[in-house]
Amino acid sequence: MADAPVRTAREHYHHGSLRxxxxxxxxxxxxxxxxxxxxxxxxxxxxxxxPAAPAHHFGNLTGLLTAIATLGFxxxxxxxxxxxxAAQAERRSRLAAIARAYVETALANPGRFRVVFGQxxxxxxxxxxxxxxxxxFSILVREVRLSRGLxxxxxxxxxxxxxxxxxxxxxxxLAWSAVHGFATLLIDGALDFLAANGSRExxxxxxxxxxxxxxxxxLSAGEGLAKTAARD
Amino acid sequence: MADAPVRTAREHYHHGSLRxxxxxxxxxxxxxxxxxxxxxxxxxxxxxxxPAAPAHHFGNLTGLLTAIATLGFxxxxxxxxxxxxAAQAERRSRLAAIARAYVETALANPGRFRVVFGQxxxxxxxxxxxxxxxxxFSILVREVRLSRGLxxxxxxxxxxxxxxxxxxxxxxxLAWSAVHGFATLLIDGALDFLAANGSRExxxxxxxxxxxxxxxxxLSAGEGLAKTAARD
DNA sequence: CTCGTTATCTTAACGGCGTCAAGATAATTT
DNA sequence: AAATTATCTTGACGCCGTTAAGATAACGAG
Numbered sequence: 001m002a003d004a005p006v007r008t009a010r011e012h013y014h015h016g017s018l019r020x021x022x023x024x025x026x027x028x029x030x031x032x033x034x035x036x037x038x039x040x041x042x043x044x045x046x047x048x049x050x051p052a053a054p055a056h057h058f059g060n061l062t063g064l065l066t067a068i069a070t071l072g073f074x075x076x077x078x079x080x081x082x083x084x085x086a087a088q089a090e091r092r093s094r095l096a097a098i099a100r101a102y103v104e105t106a107l108a109n110p111g112r113f114r115v116v117f118g119q120x121x122x123x124x125x126x127x128x129x130x131x132x133x134x135x136x137f138s139i140l141v142r143e144v145r146l147s148r149g150l151x152x153x154x155x156x157x158x159x160x161x162x163x164x165x166x167x168x169x170x171x172x173x174l175a176w177s178a179v180h181g182f183a184t185l186l187i188d189g190a191l192d193f194l195a196a197n198g199s200r201e202x203x204x205x206x207x208x209x210x211x212x213x214x215x216x217x218x219l220s221a222g223e224g225l226a227k228t229a230a231r232d
Numbered sequence: 233m234a235d236a237p238v239r240t241a242r243e244h245y246h247h248g249s250l251r252x253x254x255x256x257x258x259x260x261x262x263x264x265x266x267x268x269x270x271x272x273x274x275x276x277x278x279x280x281x282x283p284a285a286p287a288h289h290f291g292n293l294t295g296l297l298t299a300i301a302t303l304g305f306x307x308x309x310x311x312x313x314x315x316x317x318a319a320q321a322e323r324r325s326r327l328a329a330i331a332r333a334y335v336e337t338a339l340a341n342p343g344r345f346r347v348v349f350g351q352x353x354x355x356x357x358x359x360x361x362x363x364x365x366x367x368x369f370s371i372l373v374r375e376v377r378l379s380r381g382l383x384x385x386x387x388x389x390x391x392x393x394x395x396x397x398x399x400x401x402x403x404x405x406l407a408w409s410a411v412h413g414f415a416t417l418l419i420d421g422a423l424d425f426l427a428a429n430g431s432r433e434x435x436x437x438x439x440x441x442x443x444x445x446x447x448x449x450x451l452s453a454g455e456g457l458a459k460t461a462a463r464d
Numbered sequence: 465c466t467c468g469t470t471a472t473c474t475t476a477a478c479g480g481c482g483t484c485a486a487g488a489t490a491a492t493t494t
Numbered sequence: 495a496a497a498t499t500a501t502c503t504t505g506a507c508g509c510c511g512t513t514a515a516g517a518t519a520a521c522g523a524g
Contacts, residue, residue: 012489012490013488013489013490013501013502013503014489014490014491014500014501014502015501015502016501018501018502036352036353039480039481039482040481040482040483041480041481041482049502049503050502050503050504051481051482051483051503052482052483052484052485052502052503052504052505053501053502053503055482055483055484056500056501056502057501060482060483061482061483114351117416117417117420117422118420118421118422119346119351119420120268121268124421124424130425133422133425134425169426169439169442170439170442170443170445170446171446173414173423173439173443174410174443174446174447174450176413176417177409177410177411177413177414177417177443178406178409178410178413179409179413180413180416180417181408181409181410181411181412181413181414181415181416182405182409182413183413184349184412184413184416185349185408185409185412188349188350188351189350189356190349190350190365191405192356193362193365193366194401207401207402207405210401210402211402211405211406211409213402214402214403214406214450215406215450217450218406218446218447218449218450244518244519245472245473245474245517245518245519246471246472246473246518246519246520247472247473248472250472250473271509271510271511272510272511272512273509273510273511281473281474282473282474282475283474283510283511283512284473284474284475284511284512284513284514285472285473285474287511287512287513288471288472288473289472292511292512293511293512
């Protein structure tokens with residue numbers, strides 16, 4: 001909750017830092033009730049403010065969701081970087097580490113994760129959002145290349161022009177799709193039938209290792225892919 | 233639209249076949265406005281009926297969505313079977329065919345696909361829904377096993393006890409995750425930055441073949457996986 | 465065929481939602 | 495000190511899902 005206003009200001013007519021308070025409230029509501037129970041009015045209520053107040057800061061609900069999505073994407077990128085840093089060991093384990101970080105982030109707050117991927121109307125063209133998305137994607141591209149024994153793209157190349165990563169695009173897409181799909185299936189409950197009565201965290205623990213190992217071996221085996229795919 | 237009532241009955245007090253009419257209207261709304269613009273009242277309106285009428289047939293919105301999800305899962309399974317039948321050629325192309333069918337189904341009506349995977353509250357315990365889900369999953373399990381040169385599980389085994397497919401579970405999960413993730417990323421617009429100004433169908437055409445080939449080779453290469461995965 | 469019973473649908477209302485227009489109040493600039 | 499601007503409240507609008515009460519049709523039993 002954290003009284004964000006710089007100094008008191010709660011009972012003042014002007015809130016003082018409503019933007020931060022709204023975002024904090026929104027994250028709270030998402031964690032507590034999920035995306036389904038997410039409401040602009042409820043966020044305003046928790047920020048101690050009238051339903052119309054947020055309009056000036058975010059325009060409308062879409063604006064608030066875009067802000068949340070941007071933060072969520074940033075956290076995703078941060079979690080991935082942290083995971084890589086913690087497991088610099090071997091190429092294969094780096095990829096598994098970011099995969100695990102990705103899924104764990106999704107599972108830790110599914111509502112937030114759903115906002116990031118636009119399950120509710122938001123502005124994917126927003127510059128800040130695009131920057132966060134690009135950052136996360138660049139990490140993935142870099143790690144996929146590393147895992148295949150290739151040089152990562154120059155870090156100057158902030159905006160990954162599609163041509164630059166073209167040769168690795170299938171591998172990157174496979175990695176992202178597999179990890180994102182696993183995360184999505186998990187938080188949507190589509191895999192619950194696999195766990196007699198365990199939680200989704202249990203499901204993750206049970207299958208993540210083998211799944212990511214399989215993915216990693218698929219990517220490195222792909223070095224000779226062109227032929228392999230055509231072989232049979 | 234299709235005037236479903238068995239005979240006239242449109243201006244009658246009793247609709248006659250409201251259940252079917254509601255489902256048809258719901259599919260229409262989903263196709264037209266997506267899940268975001270989906271509304272029980274709008275469906276009732278199109279069925280030519282008061283907002284309270286559907287309650288008797290579906291209980292509430294959740295009931296309607298569960299019915300839609302069941303049909304959607306069934307169509308998914310049917311599309312996969314049809315794709316396999318059309319491409320019986322070779323093991324590898326069978327898997328690519330169902331993968332393509334899966335993604336194309338998602339792309340053809342994203343709103344419907346989102347309902348199937350519970351982006352809006354529904355009853356995943358509903359027996360009819362579970363049956364449809366099990367059917368689709370069984371197809372995937374069978375095809376993954378076939379692609380690895382193994383005998384498919386006996387078709388008697390309608391309900392795939394987790395133990396039965398345990399040895400292949402990582403492969404099945406990778407396949408499902410990759411395909412589902414690709415479909416999800418596509419319909420959520422997360423991959424739009426890859427297409428300068430093309431449609432999502434263009435994106436699919438551009439990347440599906442290489443992506444699915446890579447996936448297929450990953451699965452068959454996994455025959456020696458046990459050791460690889462255990463090594464950690 | 466008639467009559468009660470049951471299934472189906474309508475009307476009217478409730479509270480909650482996102483959003484907008486008008487006005488009040490504080491902060492900031494001039 | 496006054497004027498301007500930014501911020502927030504109030505009150506209203508239309509739409510939403512759901513419910514309760516009553517109207518109407520279909521149906522089975524006598």
